[in-house]
Amino acid sequence: MKFYAVKVKKDIAEEKRRELIKKGLLLPAKVKKNERFVYFPVKKKIKGSILMDFELEERKVLDVPFEIIGDIAIFELRENKSKEEKIKIAKDIMEVHKNVRSVFCKAGGVKGVFRTRKLEFVYGENRSETIHKETGCVFKLDVKRVYFSPRLQYERARIAKQIKNYEKIFVPFAGVGPFPIVIAKLNKDKNIEIYANELNPVAFKYLKENVKLNKVKVNLIYGDAKKKLKVKKFKKFADRIIMPIPMSSESFLDIPFYLGRKGCIVHFYHFSRCAEETIRLIKNFARKKRRKIEIIFSREVRGYSKEISEFVVDFKIL
Structure with missing residues (x-):
């Protein structure tokens, strides 16, 4: 038809x-x-x-939002369902996606400084550790204990393609390493330096392991980004900074203006109603700091709720 x-x-x-x-x-x-x-x-x-x-x-069509991380599926409900209904949804997902071995249901939003969420096990193998494959890379992680979004795959590849020779790249809030590792993997022919920072000790453990698994070179920094990155040796040091922390990115806008040298490109992720709202936020902050910037690019990355989406704004520090 x-x-x-x-x-x-x-x-x-x-x-x-x-x-x-x-x-x-x-x-x-x-x-x-x-x-x-x-x-x-x-x-x-x-x-x-x-x-x-x-x-x-x-x-029946799979009419609930879900994402697949490795061989684990995580679905989201708009309304309360019985245990039997949740199991039916899980079985439908596993019927269509044969590689899925475990299914969880979201039981809350991303919370806390470690950006983790509560998950309810529904069906399959009762485990939360998996290996996710993306853009020629592998990422070992525990979906219950770290933050990871497969929906940022396009963004990771998009930025990796922009890297130039001799760049110094910083990724605060690196999680288990998807941004720095994809960039390193796709730019092995270039002489670049990558620095990845993470506060969550579990995520940092996986970050170290994933760097080894992918056989790439990334400089790892454990601890609070403001304390570990805003140090003298990194002042005006970076050519590119990636800020993948949309829930509270406005609280860390001082970091790129400290790290970034003249001409530094910043990829800033933020939850808002529109890209213009995020752009205004960045411009107002730059004005207060008496810094000049140029907006290069913006796009909606993904929907988050009826009114809010995640946007990325790329800007240059002048």
Whole structure:
């Protein structure tokens, strides 16, 4: 049967799938894909959609948002469900994604300085440690004890492609290492220095292990970013700074202005209603510090709630 389809690049397909589910647009039909693109069938004509043939599936569509980290799936509920209903959702996920061995349900938001969330085990193997593969890298982690977002895969690759020879790159709040390790792996031919900082002792343990697993060179710094990075030897030292801490990034805006030399590129992640709101925040902070900046790029990274999304703003320190 013919249905309208939305065409998206493979590296942002999961992000788009979640968005279509959230808007109630995704049809229960087998998606189509080729080497570069994924085609999602939708319930009505929307901007940029095209007509294509799809085969409707008999099974219930997976109408809950979920993400897959390694062989662990984590889903989110908009309303309370019984234990039996949660198990049914978990089985549906495992039926479609054959590699999934464990399924958890979110039982709260990301909280605390270590950015962890409470998860409820639902079905499969009752374990929370896994190995996630991305962009030719592997990341060992415990989904209950560290923060990790597979939905930032596109961002990690996007930034890695921008790296120039001899850059000094800082990643505060590095977690288990996805940003610094992907950058190091994709730029082995360049003479660069990467510094990764993390406060969570469990995440730092995995960060050290993942650097070894991926056979890359990353300088590791354990502890509070403001205490460990705002030191004399790092003042105006960095050519590029990545700030992947959207929940409280405004509290750490002083770090890039301390570390960054003239011409330094900052990739700033922030939860807000629109990109303009984040840009105003950065400009106001720079004005208070009597520093000049240039906004280079901005985009919506992912939806977070009905009103709030995660945005990235790239800016240059002048």
